[in-house]
Amino acid sequence: MGDYAVSAFNVAKFGGTSVANFDAMSRCATIIENNPTTKLVVSSACSGVTNLLVELALGVQNPNDRDAIFTELKTIHYSIIEHFSDQQKTKQAVDDILEILAGMAEAASFQSSDKLTDHIVACGELMSTHILTQLMIERGIQAVRFDIREVLRTNGDFGKAEPNIPEISALAQQKLSPLCQDYVVITQGFIGSDVDGNTTTLGRGGSDYSAALIAEAVKACGLEIWTDVPGIYTTDPRIAPKATPIPEISFSEASEMANFGAKILHPSTLLPALRHKIPVFVGSSREPEKGGTWIRQQVESAPLFRALALRNNQTMVTLRSLDMFQTYGFLAQVFAILAKYQVSVDLITTSEVSVSLTLDQTNTSGQAPELPVDARAELEQLCNVEVEHNLSLVALIGNKMSAKKGYAKQVFTALEDVNLRMICYGASPHNLCFLLESQEAKHAVEVLHRELFE
Template sequence: MSNFNVAKFGGTSVANFEAMSRCAAVIEANPNTKLVVSSACSGVTNLLVELANGVQDTQRRSEILTKLAEIHNAILGQLENSDQVASDVYAILDTVTSLAEAASIQSSHKLTDHLVACGELMSTHILAQLLKERGLNATRFDIRDVLRTDANFGKAEPQLETIKQLADRSLVPLCQDYVVVTQGFIGSDSEGNTTTLGRGGSDYSAALIAEAVEASGLEIWTDVPGIYTTDPRIAPKASPIPEISFSEASEMANFGAKILHPSTLVPALRHDIPVFVGSSKQPEKGGTWIRHQVESSPLFRALALRCNQTMVTLRSANMFHAYGFLAKVFEILAKHKVSVDLITTSEISVSLTLDQTDTAGGAPQLPEQARIELEELCHVEVEHNLCLVALIGNNMSESKGYAKQVFGTLEDFNLRMICYGASPHNLCFLLHESVSKQAIQKLHTELFEG
């Protein structure tokens, strides 16, 4: 393991010149920070996604391009020497203009990845220059030269062995002499095409990079001081968690805690790299350490909320005491690349949820052709506007009595689906999005504020 520390900064942490300056202070505070992974400036990716979806209204397209220029010009204008970096940023903006015009005619996943990647490419030019002006020996590095993926545009899969080889060859030596500023979220396939790891993939790519250089630690800097018992915007009395296990944090990430991308912890877990989550706005408040071993493992650790859920219910009398029904269902879903998240079954029905992880965002959809093939087997019902509430904790399957406390609190809510038993770390259920926050509030009051 190297003594390199990897620090990742999210979009709000690099939103403007003041925010980037706070990032620089965080980097300066830890001499071991040799790799800096940056997201696009706040709001930029959403604008780029809109362009990638194909904006045919030339006035709207012009408004978006103007807004993108304004966001970056506001930061460039406060640098001491911005000539070269401005030239680099404007060249990328020219690329955005060309790609946006192409997307207005015919969009594609490949074009979308190339377009949305431009946000990180621009922000890292600016951040690297700001660090130089503060006296750090910084340099910018294009992570596409190392982070190799397959060609599954929108949610590309990393090629771990190749990433390790390329990092040893070019990235690790560079870190011996520089603070290296690079991009999150993006990579490239074997033919040099730009790919993305999906929305939120900056955390994941930072962990992949930390794994490749065998980092001593990974810091994820965002706009909140660590991981809380739930989202403080929903439950104002939510409290910070100083230390949490990899297992608990993975469950929280998977079930919607926005502090982390669901896959972030996997590379860190593989190489036992401790992860720190803190606020670049208030670094003095500390944060949350995520480790293999923690001092306390309470029954209830946190509540997570994940909306934009789609539930598919399949009903057929042919399921009763039949062999192979579920195998046929999953064969169809796999054929159409439909990812199943949660599943429950009864004698004649099965309910499952779909989760969206690709660049486009939005509610997950059951492809029409998949639905047609499933309807040859059974009746298909699709429900939208649902949210998943997950109660995260420890040894839940071995504990008694708490179910009454949990479901007693929820007696006034219509629970559409309950999943429990597959993991000792979670109990989760679906309900309508209109009451999801109210359910979180009541559970938090009952389980965490007593």
């Protein structure tokens, strides 16, 4: 592993709001110019475009409604292109994609499918990268557009495709790395292709993940994620206005934050970077001068309390059975049933005659996870089953929490007027989690932030 980081390339990823319009894209170009090691740029679709494409993919029956969406798509992209001195080539590239898209949107109006949806939603990134490449060229930068589908190989699980890491690495070394020697390469986030050449997507939020996969494949020295917030905050500033940006944070802390619902990074994003100790920077493309957060393997300071994360739409399942009392094998039976129905468990606490667990948020829609009907029926043959919704999870994230005496008193005193439904602590030295009614969640975060961070 020691000789892994052989290239001096930096990878920069820009989110949808960072490439929303001409001014936003120009700020991205300046950020790229200011770091000569940035040789690979991963771009999302322009802000708002993916939502319009998702609408088309779901099937718009009325041709007039479809035309209205196409007018909007054209307006978003043309309003950037009209600032160029050479407009024709880029307009043609966008028109070609829109023409293919029109045929797919019509097909979706008859019958939608996951495969067709991936082809449709990928068009946003395909268009934005044509535009960003031309903008760079007009600023005198040697830029070239690259179709990432030639490198980012995945399986055929449309909508949430799994990357084939060895193949991505081999293809990147062959096709991408040589280009980065001579050009600034502009490519797409979020999309890939399967072995048959079908377009696939990595799921919502997947452009951060694909940027990390690409950074890993070209053996990058760093990965920058440019978004609309200046780094990772101690908590959501909309809940606690005095929340502050964190200058640097360890991979393990950042992974905990992502896992527990901090919106800043897709939970899987960090994995490829973590595998090869590639430092990740998170900053605001709107205000790059404000700095941001570095996520590193090792950090200078590791405070007891680092951040608070909130995850809404939690589902708690409580299983009660007198047969549990002083017997063995009950939990094994429970988990065998959950495994059979592919139910992933997040938190768990047990008592003599009952076990409470929360279901892992695996769907990307953000809705509360459900216990499958058949799984519930099987569990009910074993014990009494109770399912509760409208719950939220608050996670206090920090370092060596299990080694520090007395801090729990501080935490629970702050929460004395909150009804805590479940507490999880001890499995990780990095977090203390509690489940509570959703209507109390923001108040709990606010109070904890005031007591522990301000």
